[in-house]
Amino acid sequence: MTSKNxxxxxxxxxxxxxxxxxxxxxxxCLATICxxxxxxxxxxxxxxKKLDAAGQDCLxxxxxxxxxxxxxxxxxxxKIPEGELTEYRFNSSGYRNNFDFGPKSPDTYRIVMIGTSMxxxxxxxxxxxxxxxxxxxxxxxxxxxxxxxxxxxxxxxxSSLQRYFNETIATNPDLILWILMPSDIENPSWVHRDGVNPxxxxxxxxxxxxxxxxxxxxxxxxxAIFIQSRTATLLRILLYASPSQYVKSALHEGDxxxxxxxxxPSPEWQKDLSGFKSNAANIEGQAxxxxxxxxxxxxxxxxxxxxxxxxxxxxxxxxxxxxxxDLRAIISNHGGTYIDILPDxxxxxxxxxxxxxxxxxxxxxxxxxxxxxxxxxxxxxxxxGLTASGQKRIGSETGQ
Amino acid sequence: MDNxxxxxxGFGLAVALISNFSRSPVWRSAVLLVASLIFIGxxxxxxxxxxxxxGFLLLGYGCLLLIERGWSxxxxxxxVAVIFVYIWLKKxxxxxxxxxxxxxxxxxxxxxxxxxxxxxxxxxADRTERRHIGIGAYLTYTINFTTLVSGPIxxxxxxxxxxxxxxxxxxxxxxxxxxxxxxxxxFFKVNVLAMLFNMVRVDAFAQLSQPLPVSFKxxxxxxxxxxxxxxxxxxxxxYIDIVIALARLMRIRLPENFDRPFAAPSFIDFWNRWHITLxxxxxxxxxxxxxxxxxxxISSPALQPLLGTLALFVAFFLIGLWHGxxxxxxxxxxxxxxxxxxxxxxxxxxxxxxxxKRYRGLAKxxxxxxxxxxxxxxxxxxxxxxxxSDWGQIDSDYHSIGRLNWSAVWLAVWLSxxxxxxxxxxxxxxxxxxxxxxxxxxxxxxxxVVYASALGLISLVVTVLLNQPAPxxxxxAF
Numbered sequence: 001m002t003s004k005n006x007x008x009x010x011x012x013x014x015x016x017x018x019x020x021x022x023x024x025x026x027x028x029c030l031a032t033i034c035x036x037x038x039x040x041x042x043x044x045x046x047x048x049k050k051l052d053a054a055g056q057d058c059l060x061x062x063x064x065x066x067x068x069x070x071x072x073x074x075x076x077x078x079k080i081p082e083g084e085l086t087e088y089r090f091n092s093s094g095y096r097n098n099f100d101f102g103p104k105s106p107d108t109y110r111i112v113m114i115g116t117s118m119x120x121x122x123x124x125x126x127x128x129x130x131x132x133x134x135x136x137x138x139x140x141x142x143x144x145x146x147x148x149x150x151x152x153x154x155x156x157x158x159s160s161l162q163r164y165f166n167e168t169i170a171t172n173p174d175l176i177l178w179i180l181m182p183s184d185i186e187n188p189s190w191v192h193r194d195g196v197n198p199x200x201x202x203x204x205x206x207x208x209x210x211x212x213x214x215x216x217x218x219x220x221x222x223x224a225i226f227i228q229s230r231t232a233t234l235l236r237i238l239l240y241a242s243p244s245q246y247v248k249s250a251l252h253e254g255d256x257x258x259x260x261x262x263x264x265p266s267p268e269w270q271k272d273l274s275g276f277k278s279n280a281a282n283i284e285g286q287a288x289x290x291x292x293x294x295x296x297x298x299x300x301x302x303x304x305x306x307x308x309x310x311x312x313x314x315x316x317x318x319x320x321x322x323x324x325x326d327l328r329a330i331i332s333n334h335g336g337t338y339i340d341i342l343p344d345x346x347x348x349x350x351x352x353x354x355x356x357x358x359x360x361x362x363x364x365x366x367x368x369x370x371x372x373x374x375x376x377x378x379x380x381x382x383x384x385g386l387t388a389s390g391q392k393r394i395g396s397e398t399g400q
Numbered sequence: 401m402d403n404x405x406x407x408x409x410g411f412g413l414a415v416a417l418i419s420n421f422s423r424s425p426v427w428r429s430a431v432l433l434v435a436s437l438i439f440i441g442x443x444x445x446x447x448x449x450x451x452x453x454x455g456f457l458l459l460g461y462g463c464l465l466l467i468e469r470g471w472s473x474x475x476x477x478x479x480v481a482v483i484f485v486y487i488w489l490k491k492x493x494x495x496x497x498x499x500x501x502x503x504x505x506x507x508x509x510x511x512x513x514x515x516x517x518x519x520x521x522x523x524x525a526d527r528t529e530r531r532h533i534g535i536g537a538y539l540t541y542t543i544n545f546t547t548l549v550s551g552p553i554x555x556x557x558x559x560x561x562x563x564x565x566x567x568x569x570x571x572x573x574x575x576x577x578x579x580x581x582x583x584x585x586x587f588f589k590v591n592v593l594a595m596l597f598n599m600v601r602v603d604a605f606a607q608l609s610q611p612l613p614v615s616f617k618x619x620x621x622x623x624x625x626x627x628x629x630x631x632x633x634x635x636x637x638x639y640i641d642i643v644i645a646l647a648r649l650m651r652i653r654l655p656e657n658f659d660r661p662f663a664a665p666s667f668i669d670f671w672n673r674w675h676i677t678l679x680x681x682x683x684x685x686x687x688x689x690x691x692x693x694x695x696x697x698i699s700s701p702a703l704q705p706l707l708g709t710l711a712l713f714v715a716f717f718l719i720g721l722w723h724g725x726x727x728x729x730x731x732x733x734x735x736x737x738x739x740x741x742x743x744x745x746x747x748x749x750x751x752x753x754x755x756x757k758r759y760r761g762l763a764k765x766x767x768x769x770x771x772x773x774x775x776x777x778x779x780x781x782x783x784x785x786x787x788x789s790d791w792g793q794i795d796s797d798y799h800s801i802g803r804l805n806w807s808a809v810w811l812a813v814w815l816s817x818x819x820x821x822x823x824x825x826x827x828x829x830x831x832x833x834x835x836x837x838x839x840x841x842x843x844x845x846x847x848x849v850v851y852a853s854a855l856g857l858i859s860l861v862v863t864v865l866l867n868q869p870a871p872x873x874x875x876x877a878f
Contacts, residue, residue, distance in 0.1 A: 017573045025577070025849050032853035223864045235865055244602035245595075245866075252868050311609040313602065347611045350603075 037231070044230035048081030055088040055122050059154065067163070068155050070094035081233050082356050083123050083363070093167075096120050097150050098127070104172050109385055111135075111148045112168050114161060115179030118299055118361055119152030128364040130371040137375040142386050149173070157184045158279035165283060169290045174385055176287055177378075178296040178336075182260045182304065182323055185276045186269075233358060240357040243306035243350065244313070250303040251315055261304060263319040277330050284334040295383060296331045297339040298324055299370060302360050306352035308345040339377045341370075401442045404590035404639050405870035406863070409583060411439070412546070412646035419650045420571065425564045429540050432563070432650065439545035444506040452489055452505045453513075459485055460517035461538050464524055468532055472525035479521060486514045492725045509548035511722065511878050515681055516542050520556055522685060537564070546643040546650075550636065550875040552657040553677040559652065568651040575648065577845060581852040582645035588855040589638025592862050595871055597631035605793075608800045617801050621809045624797070626817070628788060629781045632874060633661065636675075639873045662821055665763075665772045667743040667779060671716065671736075674780075678719065687715040709744045713737040723878050728786045735783040766822075773825075774818025778810060781817075 058074035061067070074090045091097045104110050113119055113131055121129025131150040138146040149171055156164070168176060226232050240246040251258055259269040280296075287294040300308065300320070307320040314320070324342045331338040345351045354366030362370060381387045401408050415435040419428050444450055463478045471478075489507060491500050520533065520541075533541075533556070541559050562569055600623055607620035637658040644654045657676050664670035671679045691711040698707060720733020751759040762768055785794055798806065832840045841847055863870075 015574065021845070025845065028846060028849045029853040032850045033857050036854050036857055220867075223867055226861070226864055231861070232865060235861065239599075239862075239866065242599040242603050243606065245599045248868060249866055309610060310602075310606045313606055349607060349610065349612050349616050 040234070041229060041231045044234040048230050048233050049079060050081045051077060051079040051085075054078045054080075055086070056154065058088050058090050061155070068153055068160060070096065070153055078123070080123055080356070080359055081230065082237060082358060084125070086123060086125050089126065095149070095151050095153070096126060098132075101149055101171055105145075107145055109138075109142075109144055109146045109175070110171070110173045111138075111146065111175045111177050112171050112173040113148055113150050113152055113177045113179060114156070114168060115152040116156055116181055116184060117152070117154035118181050119179035120150065120154060121152075121367065122154060123356060123359055123361040124364050124367055128367055130362075130367045130374060133367065133371040134374060137371055138378060138386060141375055141379045146386070148177075152179060158276050158283065162279060162282050162286075165286050169286065169292065173292055175383060176292055176294045178283070178294060180296055180298045180327060182298075182301050183257075185260060185272055185323070186256060237357045241350070241353060243309050243352050246306050246352055246357075247303055247310060247314060250306075251318065258303070258318075260323045261307065261318045261320055263317055263322060265322075273326060280330050280336075281334045284331070284336045288335050293383065294336040295339055295378070296327065296336055297341060297374065297377070298327050299362075300342055300345060302352050302355040302357075304342075305345050305348075305355065308342060309348065309351050311346065337382055339374070339382055341373045341377060344373050401439065403870045403873050403876070404587055404642055408870075409587060409642060409646075411435075411442075412642070413649070415545075416646060416649035423568055425566060425568070428568065428650065429536065429563060432544060433536065433540045436540070436543045436545040436548065439548070440506070440543065443508060448503075449505045452501060453507065453510060456485060456489060456510065457513065457517075457539065457542060460513075460520070460542070461535060464517075464520055464533060464538065467521055467524045468530065475521065475525040479518065482514070482517060482521065486510070490725060508876060509543070509550075512547060512549075512551050512553060513542050515553045515678075516556070518685065519553075519681065523556065544647075544652075546647040546652070547654060550639055550643075550873050551675075551677055552640060552644070552655050553681050554654055558655070562652045569653065571649065571651055574845070578848065579645040579648050581848045582641050584852045584856045584859065586638040586641030586645065588859045589634040589641065590873070591638075591859050591870060592855075594631050594634035594638060595862075595866075597627050597634060598871065600627045601631055605797075608797055614801060614805065618805055618809060621797070621801055621806065622812055625778075625781050625809060625813050628784050629662070629777065632784065632787075633658070635871065635873060636875050639875075662777055663773065663825060664776050665769045666747070667739045667776050668712075668747075670776050670780060671719075671740065675719075678722075679716075682715045682719060686718060687711050690714055705744075705748055709741045709748075712744055713741040716740045723787065726790070728790055732783060732786040735786065739779050739783065770818050770822040771814075773821050774814050774816075777817040777821060778814040781813060782810065 053076050055076065055078050057076045058071050060069050060071055070090045070093075072090060072092050072094045074088070074094075076088045078086045078088060088096060089098060092100050095101075111134075113134075119131060121131055126132055129150075131148055131152070135146045135148045151164070151168055151171075240249070251261070256268070259265050262269075265273075284294055304320045304323075307314045307318070321342060324340060328338045328340060348354075348369065351369075354363060354369050355361065356363050379386050401411065415431060418435075419431040421427065440450065460482060463482060467475060467478065488495060488499065489501075489505075489510060520538070524531070524533075537560070540563065541556055544554075544559070547554060604620040604623040604627065608617055608624065610616075612620075640657045644656070647654045655677050659673040659676065661670055661674040664673050691708060694707040694711060695704060714737065716739075717733040717737030720729055720731075720736040723729045723732060747759075750762070754762065785797070789797070801809070831842045834841050836844070838844060
């Protein structure tokens with residue numbers, strides 16, 4: 001049973017390690033790690049520059065009374081790591097439009113768009129947002145002059161929209177276009193669920209490290225500190241370019257932000273959804289009373305778009321279309337029109353690349369895509385003033 | 401624990417450390433046995449679920465005792481019994497559904513235990529001198545946690561030679577350093593490279609189903625075809641790197657399971673380099689005995705090369721069949737056996753047509769080697785479609801771009817793999833030619849420290865960033 005290994009050709013006395021190697025090898029190891037980590041972070045910082053200022057600087061937000069407004073005529077430049085240098089210019093009404101609102105001319109079809117940061121075109125130059133692109137595209141498709149007032153602002157979710165709805169109606173629109181995001185339901189009280197004022201979230205490195213250390217386990221603390229680095233930004237942009245990887249990472253986190261993707265959401269989410277339902281009823285009621293048609297559309301968030309492109313290959317217990325179906329029922333039940341663009345994401349290759357990988361907002365390519373989808377859906381008969389006769393006109397102009 | 405996670409590596413390193421507290425074979429074997437039992441306990445918490453596996457191990461040991469006590473003439477029946485119980489426990493679909501145990505039980509590593517048990521039985525029957533293997537040694541060998549999940553399949557005599565040696569094989573700083581480097585390399589392969597390749601595969605598969613223009617789909621089909629062999633290699637060989645290194649730190653030398661398979665210039669050579677311990681097992685216990693039987697029965701010298709080809713087909717068909725219980729794996733086996741058999745016939749035909757000398761000259765031609773290497777890779781990639789998908793998925797993939805486009809995709813796979821693999825071999829040769837008096841710089845301990853540090857850092861960063869469970873090891877399912 002037992003044997004000596006002396007006969008084995010592989011049994012050789014190991015040559016002694018030279019004394020200098022006991023120092024040299026650990027130094028080499030440390031030097032490699034420092035050099036690699038340092039050079040990647042340095043390169044990533046060059047590649048993903050960031051300005052301290054942000055679009056939120058043009059907002060005033062009253063935490064106590066759930067009130068958010070844009071500062072009239074405010075101008076600020078923003079640069080997030082993954083985006084380009086972006087100018088924010090607010091008009092005299094405190095909205096992100098490059099013109100002031102005025103009386104409507106009789107031959108103009110006026111749309112007022114309401115919603116949150118995605119609709120306000122945050123992180124993207126104003127002229128590249130779908131809010132800015134849509135009037136020209138709709139005018140081209142319908143043959144009539146279409147203008148769009150963008151009254152969307154970050155954190156103007158359904159509960160706070162009601163407070164400003166009189167302003168929306170006062171602009172005398174022909175159509176109210178309500179751009180919904182999953183976060184509108186997640187976050188009905190327009191402040192983050194942790195109760196932190198969103199405008200105060202920019203903090204110093206030391207503050208962020210302390211906050212990270214307070215997150216719980218050692219591993220999650222390390223991850224939370226590392227995530228602050230620009231190397232993490234670079235890696236996340238590279239890894240999250242893959243829809244499957246991104247979906248896996250996003251769903252694995254399992255926080256409240258994935259609740260809307262579940263086939264059977266939690267009671268907490270159901271409660272938020274019923275809160276949204278009553279807010280939507282109120283908003284639609286006001287629109288109906290004023291005789292203005294309201295059209296709502298859900299823009300998928302990045303993980304939802306990525307899931308749709310996976311064509312059913314997502315983890316069991318999830319359904320990216322669940323919220324779409326719920327919203328269709330809610331909006332239609334109260335007399336509004338619901339436009340469904342989610343199924344169109346199936347025919348878009350890598351739709352998650354149309355969003356900023358980390359920030360999550362639509363990038364310029366994404367805004368162009370939403371412009372195309374919205375203009376198609378708004379002119380295909382869903383909205384009376386933008387359809388049949390307009391389509392005929394285009395047909396006659398192009399000789400079709 | 402049953403994958404290449406931090407926990408598994410940490411567990412293995414802790415066991416290696418404890419195992420080295422004493423050089424005594426009794427201590428080291430006790431540590432290995434207890435560690436293996438703890439490992440199984442950590443993977444499967446329900447003791448009832450372990451009963452079928454325990455029963456199989458006891459059956460194997462009982463059969464071994466019978467043969468050791470002179471019942472070697474009943475070997476055939478013993479083998480049939482063990483094979484039948486294995487097939488029954490693995491729920492092969494040709495057995496009636498009602499005959500199976502209808503509760504969830506532990507089968508992780510059962511295939512590898514099966515190979516080890518058959519090896520012990522056959523060798524025990526073949527031995528002229530009597531040898532007794534105690535229950536402790538038997539269990540330490542069959543459920544060794546380093547080889548339980550995905551092999552490699554080690555011969556008992558080699559295992560015993562290291563594990564039960566009075567003077568164990570040496571373990572100095574050089575060996576420890578190189579094993580740590582290998583663990584990091586393996587961890588990187590599984591957790592970073594395989595993860596990336598799998599990501600490409602899943603995305604490509606989804607794109608084939610999306611209503612996209614055909615140009616997108618062609619590119620997706622190309623990625624799907626190319627990337628799975630690379631994923632499988634990194635996933636499997638990375639895990640094997642880790643377990644070989646952990647075992648070596650416990651002073652056990654496990655056999656190598658891979659030898660740069662994509663450098664193989666023929667499909668026959670490929671199987672000498674891929675899952676080596678499995679193909680060696682089948683060559684030893686299926687190919688050789690089958691060939692001997694066939695040659696005894698059919699004595700015509702003209703037919704002997706064809707008999708060898710037939711034996712090859714059977715051995716490699718069984719490799720395919722071993723992987724799974726469904727008709728996809730039967731077809732996978734036919735493609736493996738068919739590939740090896742066709743390769744053999746091609747070699748014989750070419751040698752017959754050109755003459756042995758000219759054929760040998762051609763086989764050394766770099767261009768011929770490069771195209772053969774590309775073809776070998778492409779054929780393996782093609783066969784793997786029956787490995788990772790089912791008939792429904794294959795049908796959907798096929799119809800997504802049609803026959804003509806798939807032909808173009810496979811031609812592109814062949815040509816591109818020919819070029820890329822040739823460039824890779826050339827680059828490797830150039831880098832290895834840079835030498836000092838101690839050998840190539842690329843494999844010096846200084847270079848190993850540099851790239852182990854880099855790979856370790858990358859693995860750590862990616863693992864922390866993604867914060868996901870470690871990817872599963874594909875071969876643990878078999």
